[in-house]
Amino acid sequence: MAARRFLSDLAAIFPSDRLLTERAQLIPYESDALTAFRALPRAVVLPESQDEVIETVQLCYRASIPFVARGSGTSLSGGALPDEDGVVIALNRLNRIIRVDAEHRLAVVEAGVSNLAVSKAAAPYGLYYVPDPSSQSICTIGGNVAFNSGGAHCLKYGMTSNHVLGIKVVLPHGDIVEMGGESLEGVGPDLVGLFVGSEGLFGIALEITLRLLPVPESYRTVLAAYSSMKDAGDTVATVVASGLLPGAIEIMDNLTIQAVEQSFDAGYPTDAAALLIVELEGEANQVEQEFVELEKIINNSAAYSVRSARDDIERSQIWKGRKGAFGALGAITQAYIVQDGVVPRTQLGAVLSEIDELSVQYGLRVANVFHAGDGNLHPNVLYDGSQEGMLERAEQLAGEITKLCVRHGGVITGEHGVGMEKRDYMREMFAEVDLEMMQRLSRAIDPRGIANVGKMFPGQGVPGV
Amino acid sequence: MLPTSQYEVQEAVLQSSVPLRVRGGGSKSALSTSSSGEAVLELSSLNGVLEYVPEEFTFTARAGTQLSEIEDMLAQNGQWLPFDPPLGGRGATLGGALAAGLSGPGRYRFGGTRDFVLGVQWVSGTGDLLRGGGRVVKNASGFDFPKMMVGSLGRFGVVTEVTFKVFPVAQQFSTMVLECDSLNDALEAMTRLSSCPLDIFSIDIEPPATLLVRLAGEGRALSLRMRRLGELLGDGEILLGEQEEDLWVQLRDFSWLSPGECLIKVPITPAVIPTLEARLVGEKSQRRYSVGGNLAWIGWHGDVNEIDIILSESNLSGLRVLGSAGAAWVGAPASAMAFARRVKDVLDREGKFLPI
Numbered sequence: 001m002a003a004r005r006f007l008s009d010l011a012a013i014f015p016s017d018r019l020l021t022e023r024a025q026l027i028p029y030e031s032d033a034l035t036a037f038r039a040l041p042r043a044v045v046l047p048e049s050q051d052e053v054i055e056t057v058q059l060c061y062r063a064s065i066p067f068v069a070r071g072s073g074t075s076l077s078g079g080a081l082p083d084e085d086g087v088v089i090a091l092n093r094l095n096r097i098i099r100v101d102a103e104h105r106l107a108v109v110e111a112g113v114s115n116l117a118v119s120k121a122a123a124p125y126g127l128y129y130v131p132d133p134s135s136q137s138i139c140t141i142g143g144n145v146a147f148n149s150g151g152a153h154c155l156k157y158g159m160t161s162n163h164v165l166g167i168k169v170v171l172p173h174g175d176i177v178e179m180g181g182e183s184l185e186g187v188g189p190d191l192v193g194l195f196v197g198s199e200g201l202f203g204i205a206l207e208i209t210l211r212l213l214p215v216p217e218s219y220r221t222v223l224a225a226y227s228s229m230k231d232a233g234d235t236v237a238t239v240v241a242s243g244l245l246p247g248a249i250e251i252m253d254n255l256t257i258q259a260v261e262q263s264f265d266a267g268y269p270t271d272a273a274a275l276l277i278v279e280l281e282g283e284a285n286q287v288e289q290e291f292v293e294l295e296k297i298i299n300n301s302a303a304y305s306v307r308s309a310r311d312d313i314e315r316s317q318i319w320k321g322r323k324g325a326f327g328a329l330g331a332i333t334q335a336y337i338v339q340d341g342v343v344p345r346t347q348l349g350a351v352l353s354e355i356d357e358l359s360v361q362y363g364l365r366v367a368n369v370f371h372a373g374d375g376n377l378h379p380n381v382l383y384d385g386s387q388e389g390m391l392e393r394a395e396q397l398a399g400e401i402t403k404l405c406v407r408h409g410g411v412i413t414g415e416h417g418v419g420m421e422k423r424d425y426m427r428e429m430f431a432e433v434d435l436e437m438m439q440r441l442s443r444a445i446d447p448r449g450i451a452n453v454g455k456m457f458p459g460q461g462v463p464g465v
Numbered sequence: 466m467l468p469t470s471q472y473e474v475q476e477a478v479l480q481s482s483v484p485l486r487v488r489g490g491g492s493k494s495a496l497s498t499s500s501s502g503e504a505v506l507e508l509s510s511l512n513g514v515l516e517y518v519p520e521e522f523t524f525t526a527r528a529g530t531q532l533s534e535i536e537d538m539l540a541q542n543g544q545w546l547p548f549d550p551p552l553g554g555r556g557a558t559l560g561g562a563l564a565a566g567l568s569g570p571g572r573y574r575f576g577g578t579r580d581f582v583l584g585v586q587w588v589s590g591t592g593d594l595l596r597g598g599g600r601v602v603k604n605a606s607g608f609d610f611p612k613m614m615v616g617s618l619g620r621f622g623v624v625t626e627v628t629f630k631v632f633p634v635a636q637q638f639s640t641m642v643l644e645c646d647s648l649n650d651a652l653e654a655m656t657r658l659s660s661c662p663l664d665i666f667s668i669d670i671e672p673p674a675t676l677l678v679r680l681a682g683e684g685r686a687l688s689l690r691m692r693r694l695g696e697l698l699g700d701g702e703i704l705l706g707e708q709e710e711d712l713w714v715q716l717r718d719f720s721w722l723s724p725g726e727c728l729i730k731v732p733i734t735p736a737v738i739p740t741l742e743a744r745l746v747g748e749k750s751q752r753r754y755s756v757g758g759n760l761a762w763i764g765w766h767g768d769v770n771e772i773d774i775i776l777s778e779s780n781l782s783g784l785r786v787l788g789s790a791g792a793a794w795v796g797a798p799a800s801a802m803a804f805a806r807r808v809k810d811v812l813d814r815e816g817k818f819l820p821i
Binding site: 102103104105125126127147148149150154155156157158159161162171175176177178179180181182183184185186187188189190191192193194196197198214215216217237240241243244245282283284285286288289290340342343344345346371374375376409410411412413414415416417418422426429430431433434435437438440441442444445456 | 518519520521522523543566568572573575576577579580589591593594595596597599600601602603604605606607608609610611612613614615616617620621632633634636656659660661662663664682683685686687689690730731732733734735736756757759760782783784794797798800801802803804805807808810811812821
């Protein structure tokens with residue numbers, strides 16, 4: 001009865017075309033980009049205003065119905081997995097860019113605005129929004145905020161958290177709180193810092209004030225091929241030790257290169273054991289001087305083939321393969337699991353060879369494509385889900401890799417978040433007392449346990465599996 | 466109380482019957498001076514670097530380690546904390562910089578204390594020894610307790626150990642000092658720079674109308690960039706070398722303050738500056754507008770209640786940094802502080818630390 005009452009209350013807020021309750025309507029929302037977890041929610045609502053979101057949350061609170069906020073559903077950690085008893089608040093239509101303030105280098109946007117749309121809106125002013133997760137053309141700022149998304153430029157520029165100035169949040173009991181503001185500085189505890197990456201457990205970001213930076217005037221991108229992963233890794237170490245601060249340093253292994261070349265014609269040498277991309281960006285004179293230094297380092301490294309982009313077209317050619325790597329992997333395997341551990345840069349070589357050993361041991365291929373500059377690995381465990389027991393074996397291998405990262409002084413996730421997928425590995429990284437404190441905080445902010453429950457913390461039921 | 470280990474900090478917290486005021490180097494007098502009914506937990510003996518691998522661009526040290534010690538260590542390896550952590554020359558500690566949430570002029574380019582802290586070990590009001598964040602430069606695992614500690618003034622817990630990201634230090638620096646005809650001219654020049662691609666490192670304004678623009682980078686490119694800056698702004702005085710460095714060191718250590726003046730940090734946006742300056746000029750104050758007009762430092766030599774009123778009337782909030790004991794925050798936003806209190810109720814339910 002309570003459930004029927006709840007649905008009729010929702011119907012009082014939303015017209016029928018924005019309140020989905022039929023099975024066929026709900027199926028597109030049953031999982032996000034981590035398709036191994038699925039759950040059909042009770043309902044999906046499509047708010048078009050902040051007030052509709054607030055009313056929905058208040059309603060959920062009164063009825064103790066769980067809610068999950070969802071942007072474009074690109075989470076790789078199952079962060080937007082629905083609760084079977086709950087409602088999905090789909091925020092794609094809450095997508096106003098409220099303003100771009102070029103003078104103050106900021107943009108105020110609603111949660112459903114896509115990451116790339118912010119940079120597009122800022123472009124006429126010579127500004128851009130720095131964080132660039134691979135899914136940036138569709139992933140939303142609200143999702144980026146909830147999971148503290150990264151991208152290829154985190155060593156130099158940090159993650160989402162480092163580019164959010166203020167957030168208007170609806171808390172799980174329906175109150176509104178404004179954290180931060182428009183200034184780069186604040187007084188009082190850094191609540192914006194606490195909220196970003198809280199994975200929806202503290203409520204829903206409605207409106208976000210983002211920091212913008214001037215678009216780099218010039219880029220210099222170099223692609224170098226190596227006959228061993230170790231040589232590529234050593235070159236990264238030399239680049240970093242030289243005092244250069246590249247915008248991006250990326251590595252792909254042979255399996256990834258093969259996959260990329262099958263899908264696109266990126267012109268990568270398919271015989272390379274490892275490909276290194278290093279990109280400098282900034283003021284033109286500065287970049288030219290730095291590039292002289294970088295070329296020297298790369299030419300003195302063990303690279304057997306080096307290609308520098310001479311213009312924007314060649315630059316995007318180099319990046320095309322890297323940015324499309326995850327998609328390309330889909331073409332050479334029935335399915336794959338993406339891992340997201342981070343290790344100290346000096347441990348990259350050791351960790352990669354241990355991954356190789358594990359791959360042999362498990363009889364599963366692992367394709368490595370990663371942000372070498374910040375030590376963020378993306379080992380992709382390839383498997384065939386139609387074969388009995390293979391998914392379980394792949395999950396086990398992925399878990400081993402995650403634990404391996406922690407053992408080498410790293411963390412379980414660099415940018416995808418814990419979500420559903422890595423909950424059980426939180427214990428590898430944190431002591432029981434740390435997890436208990438995080439959970440107590442979560443319960444205090446969300447006493448009825450309705451805000452994206454089940455995510456982040458280990459030892460809870462798994463809906464829909 | 467002068468703990469020398471995190472376990473002694475735990476002991477001190479568990480045994481304390483009056484609220485604890487956490488003090489590092491005592492360089493921020495308004496925050497470290499105790500009032501009656503409190504006890505001081507002094508962290509200056511909880512010091513020392515625990516891990517530093519220059520290739521990783523990170524270090525871990527105990528919270529009571531002096532900033533100057535860290536800066537010397539980093540400099541030997543061509544690295545630095547690029548946000549000019551304030552009061553390093555006056556004995557400020559890492560933990561103090563974090564808890565007070567202070568950053569200097571260099572914060573403009575790459576971010577401040579909040580953007581460079583990666584991990585913390587801390588003792589909550591419940592006496593638990595906890596960890597948050599990690600020791601690597603990228604991390605999305607669990608709640609970001611390290612950032613929550615920034616600006617929390619030890620109200621949530623005592624940070625005992627911190628991990629920071631560091632950067633390679635720029636090869637050279639150059640600063641243009643431009644005397645403008647009016648404050649509005651200086652602000653207008655700053656606006657022109659806000660979206661220019663020169664990779665400006667710092668922009669400060671010294672009233673009445675002096676604009677300071679700092680660039681950092683490779684030497685030959687730097688002179689070309691300074692020339693471009695001149696084309697944008699007109700000719701100013703160019704500072705290089707020691708003189709240039711001293712200017713910014715003095716700014717971050719507030720050498721411009723008169724004896725006895727208290728210091729208040731006020732987050733702003735550039736749009737606020739004309740009104741704030743008009744309100745304060747001729748009053749008992751000095752001002753420096755830092756971080757591209759995102760931060761006002763106010764040196765005040767009148768009754769502190771008066772400046773509180775001025776800030777409230779201007780709809781601004783502030784943090785008292787130097788001066789006598791008193792309320793730390795002025796006019797902090799109500800809904801955010803209410804949320805912070807809910808957080809505190811969990812982390813420090815018995816009120817072992819000062820209230821928010």
